[in-house]
Amino acid sequence: MKTIQELELTHKYCKTCDAYKKFSEFSPHKNGSHGLYSYCKDCATKLSLKGYHRRNEDPEYNQKILEDARLRSQEVRLNPLYERPDNKEYAARTNKKYPEKLRARQAIDRGLRNGSITKLSCQICGDTQSQAHHEDYSKPLEVIWLCKIHHSEIHRKFNTVRERLGLK
Numbered sequence: 001m002k003t004i005q006e007l008e009l010t011h012k013y014c015k016t017c018d019a020y021k022k023f024s025e026f027s028p029h030k031n032g033s034h035g036l037y038s039y040c041k042d043c044a045t046k047l048s049l050k051g052y053h054r055r056n057e058d059p060e061y062n063q064k065i066l067e068d069a070r071l072r073s074q075e076v077r078l079n080p081l082y083e084r085p086d087n088k089e090y091a092a093r094t095n096k097k098y099p100e101k102l103r104a105r106q107a108i109d110r111g112l113r114n115g116s117i118t119k120l121s122c123q124i125c126g127d128t129q130s131q132a133h134h135e136d137y138s139k140p141l142e143v144i145w146l147c148k149i150h151h152s153e154i155h156r157k158f159n160t161v162r163e164r165l166g167l168k
Helices: 041-057 059-078 087-097 099-114 148-157
Strands: 011-014 019-022 130-134 143-147
Touching: 041 059, 087 099, 099 130, 130 148, 143 148
Parallel strands: none
Antiparallel strands: 011 019, 130 143
């Protein structure tokens, strides 16, 4: 019998069905532990169907949901104290905090514009919508091309792409 620590290396606990299941039985979620939802795919399907049936069987419930959402968005728009996050300010703070990242991104952008760098497909799955991943910001033109999913996976779970590929 495995201990809970050993089990958690390959399995995740589903809060809804109260059981440990393999990682493959959970859908991906960027903010969840292990990058997965807190409930398994089976439970997610049941919850989704439950909401679907309730919305279709009770038109008043559906109207209430829509009205609540409309009122919430109206309150946010009309509230003078509500401030939407300004992406320009956030980007400026981040660029000031990590100037080496900014220089590396700028070097890639310049290289793509002037043709000295060619954008490749994801080196893991082959997706053509790829992003440049820097293993070392001091070498701004040395990048690994990864799709958004694999790029976030590298940052979330692994220290390097070599580790993800099992080469380290």
